[in-house]
Amino acid sequence: MSEQIKGPASYFPSIEKKYGQPVQHWLGLLAGQREGLKHMELVNWLKAEHGLGHGHANALVAYHLAQAK
Structure with missing residues (x-):
């Protein structure tokens, strides 16, 4: 029985399926942003600059910020 991935x-x-890039690509882009940007600033950047949907951008940013702590 495989464990369900949460969060x-x-x-x-x-x-990965929708945007054709591995998750590490997006996390790398987020890591390249200047420090101190707020969650929604990063979400809006991904949406505006890379065309991600809100939910996908939000998930990437939440994961990125959690890893940075």
């Missing part, structure tokens, strides 16, 4: 990472397969 932001549960979006990763659909993000």
Whole structure:
């Protein structure tokens, strides 16, 4: 029995399928942003600059910020 993935990472397969890039690509882009940007600033950046949907951008940013802590 496989363990169900929860939280932001549960979006990763659909993000990779929809946008054609591995999750590490998006996390790398987020890591390249200047420090101190707020959650929604990063979400809006992904949406505006890379065309991600809100839910996908939100999941990537939440995961990215959680890993940074």
